[in-house]
Amino acid sequence: MSEAAPTNPVPADLRPITVPIVRERKSGPKLTMVTAYDHPSASIASAAGIDMILVGDSVANAVHGFEKTLSATVDLMVIHAAAVTRAKPHSLVVVDMPWLSYHVTVEDAVRNAGRLVAEGGAEAVKLEGGSNRVEVIEAIVAAEIPVMGHLGLTPQSVNAMGGYKVQGKAIEDAQQMIADAKALEEAGVFSIVLEGVPDVLGEAITEAVDVPTIGIGAGDGTDGQVLVFHDVLGLGGGRYPKFVRSYADLRADAVDALQRYAADVQSGAFPSEAETYHVRDEVARMLADGGALSDSSQPSSSPSA
Numbered sequence: 001m002s003e004a005a006p007t008n009p010v011p012a013d014l015r016p017i018t019v020p021i022v023r024e025r026k027s028g029p030k031l032t033m034v035t036a037y038d039h040p041s042a043s044i045a046s047a048a049g050i051d052m053i054l055v056g057d058s059v060a061n062a063v064h065g066f067e068k069t070l071s072a073t074v075d076l077m078v079i080h081a082a083a084v085t086r087a088k089p090h091s092l093v094v095v096d097m098p099w100l101s102y103h104v105t106v107e108d109a110v111r112n113a114g115r116l117v118a119e120g121g122a123e124a125v126k127l128e129g130g131s132n133r134v135e136v137i138e139a140i141v142a143a144e145i146p147v148m149g150h151l152g153l154t155p156q157s158v159n160a161m162g163g164y165k166v167q168g169k170a171i172e173d174a175q176q177m178i179a180d181a182k183a184l185e186e187a188g189v190f191s192i193v194l195e196g197v198p199d200v201l202g203e204a205i206t207e208a209v210d211v212p213t214i215g216i217g218a219g220d221g222t223d224g225q226v227l228v229f230h231d232v233l234g235l236g237g238g239r240y241p242k243f244v245r246s247y248a249d250l251r252a253d254a255v256d257a258l259q260r261y262a263a264d265v266q267s268g269a270f271p272s273e274a275e276t277y278h279v280r281d282e283v284a285r286m287l288a289d290g291g292a293l294s295d296s297s298q299p300s301s302s303p304s305a
């Protein structure tokens, strides 16, 4: 256990973060967001003072071991969103709309966004895409559900993009993405995630719109940053993308802790006296003598300290 003072003390002022507060933060301070998929991770993110929790469809990869986010469903997102919101984090909870939950009809999209709010407790939803999503975004916003946009390397388009590739490197693509960001803003999004784009494009989009941009692999010119919980804490155990910085190696810590537990079980060092329930001496003696009970000496069944 380190003796050093914590480098990120929990802020005293943990007032709930709302959509209007996020919008105001266009002028700073920078916004922080991490993914969280369950009660303990949401509680940890909130205690750390993180502004926004994203119940990302990356839950499909990070938690369920799927290869692509395309395996996430509305039912799955509702379960994880509800686990997160039961932790009552001060952070704004944004929930991803999974693939195909907003691609078929506008009515479907509003109903699915509504399920994330009504059943999952989402305070906002996020969906991927640019100008092609304007109609859907307008309808969801009209239903009083705040929407976060997502441009650049959009994992739900992995098959169409031919892999997880940095987007917007060619001038026409970059110009299209700036136009898409403006279209999303016009449609009513309260912020936009920019994923896997060159730093200059991240900066150009941030300057082009009045809503905050949240970058992931988009350089340091955005209004905030988002990372996956398991990546920041080193829980993944695999190779991380170039843009990830891990601030801990919790997988190694967890393996070490479980190895020490197993060794203590094998050696008899666990459990100790202090970790064991006891009964009164006379009952203990009787049990040691074979457990025969006389009528006058019925033991209490509840354990004593």
Ligand code: KIV
Pocket (backbone or CB within 6 Å): 035, 054, 055, 056, 057, 058, 059, 096, 193, 195, 216, 226, 228
């Ligand atoms: O699902 C997710 O984790 C995301 C982030 C990468 C922004 O959408």
